[in-house]
Amino acid sequence: MSIDVGKIRNLAVIGGGGAGKTSLVEAMLFDAKAVERMGRVEDENTVTDFEPEEINRKFSISSALAYCDWNGHRINLVDTPGFINFLEDTKCCLSAMDAAVVVVGARVGVKAETGKVWQYANDYELPRLVFINKMDKENASFRNAVEGVEKSYGVSLVPLTVPMGEGSSFEGVIDLLKMKAVTFRGGVPTESDIPDTYTEYAEENRKQLIEKVAETDDEMLEKYLEGTDPTEEEISRGIKFGTMSGTIIPVLCGSATVNAGIQPLLDTILTCLPSPSERAEQHPTKGSDTKSEEKIERKPVADAPVSLRVFKTIADPFAGKLTLFRVYSGILKSDSNLLNTTKDRKEKMGSMFYLIGKKQVPVKEIGPGEIAAVAKLKEAQTGDSMSDPGSPVLFETVKFADPMISYAIEPKSRGDEEKVGTGLNRLLEEDPALRFHRDAESAEMILGGTGQMHLEITLEKLKRKFGVEVVMNTPKIPYRETIKATATAQGRYKKQSGGRGQFGDCWIKIEPLPSGSGFEFDNQIVGGAIPRQYIPAVEKGIVEKMKDGLIAGYPVVDIKVSLYDGTYHSVDSSEMAFKIAGSMALQKAAPNAKVTILEPIIKVEVNTPEEFLGNVIGDLNAKRGKVQGVDSLPSGVQVVKALVPMGEMLTYANQLNSLTSGQGIYTMEPSHYEEVPAHVAQKLIEEKAKAKEEG
Ligand SMILES: Nc1nc2c(ncn2[C@@H]2O[C@H](COP(=O)(O)OP(=O)(O)O)[C@@H](O)[C@H]2O)c(=O)[nH]1
Ligand SMILES: [Mg+2]
Incomplete structure (x- = not known):
């Protein structure tokens, strides 16, 4: 049996590197009894940091899935990387989720990376909670951290829990909805009445909470201003409504490693964040029917044709490929045949699992709104849509950023080129930020990614998974050439000795265009100075020359070329001859065009x-x-x-x-x-x- 869609919560845990996302996921899994023991990043035994490259560095490089059950609900979690080099993966996983928990350290506050992931969550219009973590750390400040988020992102946060003490005197949190204190002793949470010393503080904060909630609803606000507090039910409803529409962002606090403040977070995930159906009502899953080419929406209901989208791929040289996906409609059964609408290829879904870190829990049916993995698909890649062949749907997909930096690479031992190519092509499948190609001219292997560290880690993985060692040579900077002045030139190609001759002759004018305009070609030939069929050849010759550059071998951009005159020969002219003439003309115009x-x-x-x-x-x-x-x-x-x-x-x-x-x-x-x-x-x-x- 698949899980009731109303009882599912899909969320990504996001934030800057080191804020405590992996530790927080670990604590949630432990409190919800999904794991028996709470691992620690230091002890190299957390559920979601399991790749050797992550364990060695003690930070997440790749997103990992986990799930737990809390009060009869299934919470699917994605622990995401926060370091700048690995955010493309985070972005892609977020696209498959219904909400986000943003983790912020209580001492350090928001960081540049937090801003990036916050923006991704904005792009997908995801409802979110903020969790201020590390309240137990020296110099922790709940207020500073909250203000940092508010000021940096122009939002107002609504505390649902507030800390009792900070740093070494941190003893637990006050749940402002239940008006109870939650302390922890040796990792075990205990709920009790609010100690006298904190009553005033708790009441003041609860008052602010109620005010902010009342502000979201005119009727509630009116009653409140007349002196009637909203009921508990009205408050809960107000917070959920506000969170879903983005007018309220709840904030909670605690400490992942001492397991404090985690249960109120799990409760809030159920009460404030949307189920897949609630999310779909607000934010429908859009796609197009590949048969009729009509725009359609898919609703997370069981009684509908199956559709899913792949949001992550994990390459494993031994176990094969793992494809992580979310079902958007219908019930998916193992061994069913689906159509990959992105590739237009049929594929059979073999055995399927839920993932909790690297552990696989077999499952036979995956219902709408659920997240799972399938092994050994051949065609499917990250971003692909798959569906019931009778009702093919292609979902909108994520656009990945171009690489920031590229290096020429070469294998340590000669003759390993092919192994490098095969290995890297497998790694490309799991890493959307990676690019790999062979330079057509120099035959060098070029590896592109988000930064030096990204590429170093990729090569480490290549060695571990595919047993081949590679060195990075010089980085490639994507320089461009352009012109600063207008110039004219003639390109004349003539070969009329022996056999069939060649003749092409053209006059062009080149002019600078504003930055970012690319290339424009303007044909001004009238009266047949060059016959019509040869004009595209002139343009082709120019475009080819532009790729090679005019002074330093970098592609030429932002120029306009006008072809305004020429001559031809009735027998010897050919496309080839005009192509060469076009390219010659451009090269000849260069010295007067102030190339830079x-x-x-x-x-x-x-x-x-x-x-x-x-x-x-x-x-x-x-x-x-x-x-x-x-x-x-x-x-x-x-x-x-x-x-x-x-x-x-x-x-x-x-x-x-x-x-x-x-x-x-x-x-x-x-x-x-x-x-x-x-x-x-x-x-x-x-x-x-x-x-x-x-x-
Ligand atoms: N004192 C303290 N340390 C924490 C807490 N949460 C995480 N850490 C530590 O902070 C470091 C980074 O944690 P990690 O979970 O890997 O952060 P991530 O990069 O956001 O996944 C690790 O050394 C954790 O043990 C916390 O609540 N209190
Ligand atoms: Mg982590």
């Missing part, structure tokens, strides 16, 4: 304690960066925003580490292209010339 090189500029956000602010800014300036502004968070953390050339940021992770004694973190995203300074341009042109000489 553009470099990618990256938007960087650095978080650092105040004492290192000077170091960080000085270093960004030395990297030709432009600091746009500095904000400070309530926790004292300084947020520096800057625009910096990508070429200067390749090893920033390590540099920031030493600039800030390991306390700084950063996020990056591509911004735009800018002209490189003359000395950099010179260097790139020389490199190209040298590469040409060496052949």
Whole structure:
């Protein structure tokens, strides 16, 4: 029997690296008796950090699933990575969930990475709770952490629990709905009356809670202002309604590692976050019928054709591939035949499981709104839709960011090229942020990803899973070329000795276009100076030449080419000849067009304690960066925003580490292209010339 859709909660646990997501999932699983023992990240035995690369580094690299049952409900959890290098996976898993729990450390508060995942949750319009974790840590401050979230994301949080004491005097939480104290002794929670010392504090906070809830409903607010408090039921309903519509974001607090404040969190997940059907009412699952091409919606009901979407793939060289998916409609039975609508291929669903970390729990039927895994699918990849072949539906999918950085790689021992290729292609299946290709010209293997650390870990996995060692060579910066002046030129290709001749002749004008415009081709030939059938050939020749670059071998962008004159020969002219003429014309126009090189500029956000602010800014300036502004968070953390050339940021992770004694973190995203300074341009042109000489 599949699980009643009204009794399911699907949520991702998200937040910055080190906030305590993995520990929080562990505590929830333990309290709900899904595991017998509570593991610790330090002891390398948590349920959701099980890959060797995660265990060694003591942080999550890849999302992991788990589930528990609480008060007759099934809670499906995804523990996600928080580190900037691994957020594409987080983004994709979030797309399959109905809600998020955002974990924030009570001492450190929000970080640059928290902002990223918060934005993803906004993009999917996900209802969310905030959990302020690590209340037991020295210098923990519930208020600072809450204010940090409110100020950074422009929201107002509504505390449902507040701490009793902070840091070493932290003894538990007050549940403001039940008006009870929940303390913990040796990890066991005990509910009791609120101690006298905390009564006033509890009442004050409850009053604020009621006010904020009343504000969500005119009728309730009117009654409240007249002196009638809303009933318990009205409060609960108000919070749920507010959370679902995003007007309220509840916040709770506690400590994952001492198991404090976790049960109120589990309760709140049931009462405030939506079931798959509630979510679907507000946020329907949209797709298109691949037969009729009509836009359709799929509702999470049992009595409907099956449809699902794959949100993650795990590659295992021995056990084969695991495909993680969510069923959006109908009941999926093992061994049924489905159509992969993304690939238009049929596939049989073999044996299916629920996952709790790496443990697989076999299951025969998966109902609507449920999350599960299936082994050894051949075709299915992350993002694919699958459905009943009779009612094919293709769901909207997640768009992944382009890689931030690429390196040329090569196997340590010659002859391992094929092994590297096969292994990496398998890893590509499980990692949507990874890109791998062979450069057509140099035949080099190019590996692209979110940062140096991402690629290093990928190569570590390649070695562990596929037994082949690889070294990273020079990073590839995606420079571009463009022009700054208008120029005209003739391209004339003539070969008329012996056999059939070749003749093509064209005149072009090239002009700069605004940044980001790409390429425009304007055919101004009138009166047949070049016959119509040869004009596309001229354009083709120009486009090919643009790919090769004009001065340093980088693709040319943002130019307009007008073809305005030419001549032809009735026998010797051919498409080939005009293509060559087009490419010659562009090369000949180059010297007068002031060709320059553009470099990618990256938007960087650095978080650092105040004492290192000077170091960080000085270093960004030395990297030709432009600091746009500095904000400070309530926790004292300084947020520096800057625009910096990508070429200067390749090893920033390590540099920031030493600039800030390991306390700084950063996020990056591509911004735009800018002209490189003359000395950099010179260097790139020389490199190209040298590469040409060496052949
Ligand atoms: N003192 C204290 N440490 C915690 C708490 N939660 C997590 N930690 C520690 O913080 C570190 C990061 O925790 P982890 O769960 O891996 O964070 P994640 O990166 O968000 O998954 C680990 O050393 C945990 O033991 C907490 O509530 N109190
Ligand atoms: Mg983790």
